[in-house]
Amino acid sequence: xxxxxxxxxxxxxxxxxxxxxxxxxxxxxxxxxxxxxxxxxxxxxxxxxxxxxxxxxxxxxxxxxxxxxxxxxxxxxxxxxxxxxxxxxxxxxxxxxxxxxxxxxxxxxxxxxxxxxxxxxxxxxxxxxxxxxxxxxxxxxxxxxxxxxxxxxxxxxxxxxxxxxxxxxxxxxxxxxxxxxxxxxxxxxxxxx
Amino acid sequence: xxxxxxxxxxxxxxxxxxxxxxxxxxxxxxxxxxxxxxxxxxxxxxxxxxxxxxxxxxxxxxxxxxxxxxxxxxxxxxxxxxxxxxxxxxxxxxxxxxxxxxxxxxxxxxxxxxxxxxxxxxxxxxxxxxxxxxxxxxxxxxxxxxxxxxxxxxxxxxx
Ligand SMILES: [Cu+2]
Numbered sequence: 001x002x003x004x005x006x007x008x009x010x011x012x013x014x015x016x017x018x019x020x021x022x023x024x025x026x027x028x029x030x031x032x033x034x035x036x037x038x039x040x041x042x043x044x045x046x047x048x049x050x051x052x053x054x055x056x057x058x059x060x061x062x063x064x065x066x067x068x069x070x071x072x073x074x075x076x077x078x079x080x081x082x083x084x085x086x087x088x089x090x091x092x093x094x095x096x097x098x099x100x101x102x103x104x105x106x107x108x109x110x111x112x113x114x115x116x117x118x119x120x121x122x123x124x125x126x127x128x129x130x131x132x133x134x135x136x137x138x139x140x141x142x143x144x145x146x147x148x149x150x151x152x153x154x155x156x157x158x159x160x161x162x163x164x165x166x167x168x169x170x171x172x173x174x175x176x177x178x179x180x181x182x183x184x185x186x187x188x189x190x191x192x193x
Numbered sequence: 194x195x196x197x198x199x200x201x202x203x204x205x206x207x208x209x210x211x212x213x214x215x216x217x218x219x220x221x222x223x224x225x226x227x228x229x230x231x232x233x234x235x236x237x238x239x240x241x242x243x244x245x246x247x248x249x250x251x252x253x254x255x256x257x258x259x260x261x262x263x264x265x266x267x268x269x270x271x272x273x274x275x276x277x278x279x280x281x282x283x284x285x286x287x288x289x290x291x292x293x294x295x296x297x298x299x300x301x302x303x304x305x306x307x308x309x310x311x312x313x314x315x316x317x318x319x320x321x322x323x324x325x326x327x328x329x330x331x332x333x334x335x336x337x338x339x340x341x342x343x344x345x346x347x348x349x350x351x352x
Binding site for chain 1: 232233235236238239240241242271273275278279280281282300301304306307341342343344
């Protein structure tokens, strides 16, 4: 009698585990279907490849730009630097990433030195044409070498100027449009951390 | 013991005043030009930027048609245009300075783009820029080189 009850209980445990497993699996699949997870796989200045996967567990602030842009790129990097300073110890949970849309020129002129002048936490990535295009397309942003004789190197660059925020699981959370004050970005991040 | 405290208090009182120091201002005809600043550069490979505030106190419109400076071989007027989240910076032939209005070259809008730099721009230094106006003629102003992280002029800027 006791043995029968014990077996019945074990069966109940097994069934509930399976049910929970199926529910979790379905929830995960639903979330995966709902979440937009843009990705990049690009080298830093030393050639080491960095992927979105690497930053799981952190919030990632992504900016597409090029260092020959003297106006909005430094302004945005300054805002990001301010955010990192203002986050204090919580800054450990945030990874700012600058993806070059003019990789050949940015590698030649020293991407790391430039970004470090704003904040040492900013990771600069500059790939080849294919991997850069892949990142741009994955984030559904825009970057295009624009023919213009007025810029050094013969062209300037139209590019998406927002900051993109990815969550700890790599899902796209929101964008901060150009000109969003550092305080607003910091407040948003503190609300999530 | 007391002296350093008094000195400290004195410094605390003076520092904000210094931080909001009066901008260098140059007036010519109806125009006054002030708060000229730039960001420090790393080397000379990348173009530098030039920001300034221009006030037209007169009753006739004027136009900024160009800039000249010894620090750059190719200075130009640009306008950063953001449309549908995409930024580009086309060349601006001229910038209107309407009568009675104040126009700023400021981050995210009009800027002087200093290409072919002759020398690295170092924080704390300054360099002259000559602005060419259609009516007021040429106006030269000393331009402060601020840290690369600077987001606005070091002196208070009237909006
Ligand atoms: Cu420009």
